[in-house]
Amino acid sequence: MRMALVSAGEPPLITLGEFEDMAKRCNVKTPDDRRSCMDRLTDMGELRHFGEVPGLESAVVIDPKWLADLMARIVTSDAGRMAELGMENGWTSMEALEKVVQSVCPASSSGSSSSSWVDGLVRLMQHCGLVYAAANEMAVIPPMLPDRMTQSLQSHRAALVKQPGSQSGHLPAGPRRWWSAQYKYGRLLDHRLSRLLCRLLLLLPDVEVLDVWRFGARLRRPQGDVLAMTCTRRLDKDYTIHVAVCAQVPELLGARVSALLGEELSDVELKDIQYECAACFEMEPTEDAQQHGMYSANVLRKMAGRE
Incomplete structure (x- = not known):
């Protein structure tokens, strides 16, 4: 069937019912057997x-x-394909994205299912972390964003500290505090970081994307809360995910991001977590991490175990 579809210029997509019919013709009759057959294939x-x-x-x-x-x-x-998408620095439109998918999955290919399949293929790319549907019908392609893997959150510190206001430009009511943590991992593959970035962008309602890059973002909520995450890679191939939150109770939002990391990277070695004191975060960065009040979770656990 695959060759027949290719010869006819059709995409290699069939319905689940067609697959089940083929399985029955091959004497795979029960639902459990068909499920096992599909799993094996x-x-x-x-x-x-x-x-x-x-x-x-x-x-x-x-x-x-x-x-x-x-x-x-x-x-x-590829320059030609980027032009087809109208892509610039990892940004394109959902319309352009859908047109590319429609070009390989035309309406004639699946009849009434074609529109659904095009939508489904776009959603699949979102599910895989390759696409994030942004505001104003725009789309972000995380792997194609400007690469800032060599920059740490320290380089974004000044911009973060200057973001206490809301979207309207007015100062938010109530005091704000900073919360910051660094999660040190072993090797992280790009597709995992892409999906993590998309999950972060979807984490909060009514969020304004102040900046987004490969792989990180700076976000602001209408009430003035600010959240930033970025990933850096050292020469020894360790990856560090830096998270900073400014809110009235930043630990709550920090816990949500920490839970998100746990969901997405549960099978990746987490070597250490380091926390930075709130007062130190707004200080000018120095080369000495100790001057910035960095505390290792591993060290804190050992100290607690001796008490």
Whole structure:
């Protein structure tokens, strides 16, 4: 069937019902057997079914390479493809993105399902962390954003400290405090960081994206809360995710980000967490971390264990 679709100029997408019919013809009759068959073919790289992605619940991709090629048309440094998307510094429009998907999944290919499948393929890229739907029908492609992996949160410190106001420019009511932490990991792959960035951008309602880069963002809420996250990589290949929050009770928002890291990176070695005192965060950065009141969670645990 894959070759027949390719020969007809159709995308390698079939409905779940068509897959089940083929399985029945091959004497795979029970639902459990068909599920096992699909799992085995998935493990072999022959097909993919994304039942958890809205719009693709009934679609089966019978050529995963085609799907990878589609994603490569979005995450690309090719000048022609970037022009097709109208991409600039990792930003494009949802309309341009959908047109690219429609070019490989035309309306004739799946009849009434085509629109749903196009929407589903776009949602799949969002699910994978390759696309974030921003305001004003714009889209962010995290892997294509300006790379600031060599910059730490220290380099954003001045900009952060100058962000106490709300979107209207008025100072928020009540005192604000800073909370800052650094999470030190082993190797983090780009696709994990892309998905983490998209999850961060979706974490808060009514958020204003002040800046976004590869891989990090500076966000502000209408009431004046500020949140920043960025990831840096050292020469020894350790990765550090820096998080800073300014709010009336910054620990609450910090805990939400910490929980998000736990969800997305639960299988990655977390080597240490370091916390910075609130008063020190607004000081001019120095080379000596101790002068900035950095406290290692590992050291604090050891000290607590001796008491």
